[in-house]
Amino acid sequence: MSSAPHVIVGGGLAASKAAQTFREEGYEGDLVIVTGEAHRPYERPPLSKDYLRGEADRSALFTVDEDWYDRHADVRTGSPATGLDPGARRLALADGTALEYAKLLLATGSSPLVLPFPGADLRGVHLLRTVEQSEHLAAALKEAERVAIVGDGWIGMEVAASARQMGREVTVFGLGAQPLERVLGPEMGLVFGKLHTDHGVDLRRRTQVAKILGEEGRAVGVETKDGERVDADLVLLAVGATPNTGLAVAAGLELRGREFGGGVAVDGRLRTSGADIWAAGDIASVPSPRFGRPVRVEHWQTAIDSGRHAARAMLGDDTAYDKLPYFFTDQYDLGMEYTGFVAGPDAYDEVVVSGSVESLEFVAFWAKDGRVLAGMGVNTWDRMGEVEAIIRAEKAPTTEALQSFR
Structure with a gap:
């Protein structure tokens, strides 16, 4: 040995x-x-x-x-x-x-994925992955008034929520029609989009950033491919990992x-x-x-x-890994749990909702070819075990049964 x-x-x-x-x-x-x-x-x-x-x-x-x-x-x-x-x-x-x-x-x-933006190396441009990066970002947020976030995935939207809760003006630039669209699709992306606009975030959808603007070595804003300038004291690059x-x-x-x-x-x-x-x-x-x-x-x-x-x-255990992906997020007064896997916005046939989207208390199911791929609970707790059982079932419940999931 x-x-x-x-x-x-x-x-x-x-x-x-x-x-x-x-x-x-x-x-x-x-x-x-x-x-x-x-x-x-x-x-x-x-x-x-x-x-x-x-x-x-x-x-x-x-x-x-x-x-x-x-x-x-x-x-x-x-x-x-x-x-x-x-x-x-x-x-x-x-x-x-x-x-x-x-x-x-x-x-x-x-x-963090770093795209070759001109100006990405200016002072005041941040990434977020490590504890030190979080601390530097937190210190900068205390001094900033206007925050620009390039990327509308989980990190970008969670930081947007935190910055708004700290009283900062926030603009988010995303390539999709809705934030989080690559993971949740446009239907549930719209829910998060409305959540953020209701809390004062300026969401720039289908917008590509061309460069970070700087003065005296420090970031002062963002310029889009269309030539629009948005002023910012702080820029977070959150375009993926x-x-x-x-x-x-x-x-x-x-x-x-x-x-x-x-x-x-x-x-x-x-x-x-x-x-x-x-x-x-x-x-x-x-x-x-x-x-x-x-x-x-x-x-x-x-x-x-x-x-x-x-x-x-x-150590010798030969059991195969068979866990379903699971993740969560907390943004403002929204708490969410998600389990399952959807390969992208084109990988499902429909989204079935049980509960009230308007009051942000519901469960959503992504389904394709008679099977449920994933489920998400918004402000609805301790249901992911039941959702997992539905995902693992050989045949999904009917749309009507999913809509009445309680």
């Missing part, structure tokens, strides 16, 4: 949950966590919500106390991995050292194509094409028995579930 440690590469929730699971499942060997960030692993949803608004302190980001790591793992912070040699079972670190492993988990997460697959590429591991969202290809046990290498969290493209295709999801619950599953698989 190898005396080398099990190694986890990553500083997010997938890494944290994997480490906990190793110990809960009785693994007594050496365990090393390698992260390029300066802290032990933490969760990211608060970075765009209560932590950004100053309603939660830093300790709320860490799901495991520091003394737990002191007892159970060797956490190498500020030590990004720079290379991976599967044949030698060796991980290269930025400080020039190498770390041998018996088994390896890649949980490297994702990074890209999986951190650099180590996998360097090691020659199999990747998924763009049609499946990219990422590292894994099997049902979250094993990559490399011997004794697993992947979890944002980077893992996992075959879905329910949807008959690989699915890569960048959400909190997937990090938890896949991190735990990978650790058990590394």
Whole structure:
């Protein structure tokens, strides 16, 4: 038996949950966590919500106390991995050292996508992924009056809500007819669009940003492709994320194509094409028995579930991963839970609603070819288990039955 440690590469929730699971499942060997960030692993949803608004302190980001790591793992912070040699079972670190492993988990997460906008490097232009970026953004929001957000996905809309709750003027630029359209489609995107306009956000739909305007090295506004200028003291670029697959590429591991969202290809046990290498969290493209295709999801619950599953698989559990994607958001007085998977706005036939969209208390179902693909509860709690049962059913309830879902 190898005396080398099990190694986890990553500083997010997938890494944290994997480490906990190793110990809960009785693994007594050496365990090393390698992260390029300066802290032990933490969760990211608060970075765009209560932590950004100053309603939660830093300790709320860490799901495991520091003394737990002191007892159970060797956490190498500020030590990004720079290379991976599967044949030698060796991980290269930025400080020039190498770390041998018996088994390896890649949980490297994702990074904000940065489009080549002129002016993207000006002071006052922000990205949001790390705790430091959230803190810099929070400090800037305290001083700003006008905020421009480029991108109308989850990060963009959650920050828009936080900025409005802090009393800032907010303009959001999105390419679709509605915010969140790529995930929710136009019908439910409209719900979130109305939510934000009702709270004073200036939504610029079907609008492409051409450049960030600057004066004396600092951002002062945004210019669209149509030549319109919108003044802003602060600009957030939130146009999406890209999986951190650099180590996998360097090691020659199999990747998924763009049609499946990219990422590292894994099997049902979250094993990559490399011997004794697993992947979890944002980077893992996992075959879905329910949807008959690989699915890569960048959400909190997937990090938890896949991190735990990978650790058990590394300890010999041969159970296939079969979790449905799940995510949530809180914006103003709207709380939402969603489970299932829809490949895009053209991948479903209809959206069936039970409840009242007008009063923001309802459940929506996305259906295609007689089966439900996904369901979303808005200000309706503890129903996702029932929704999951409907998604997994061989035949969906009738439209009338879905409309009367209570």
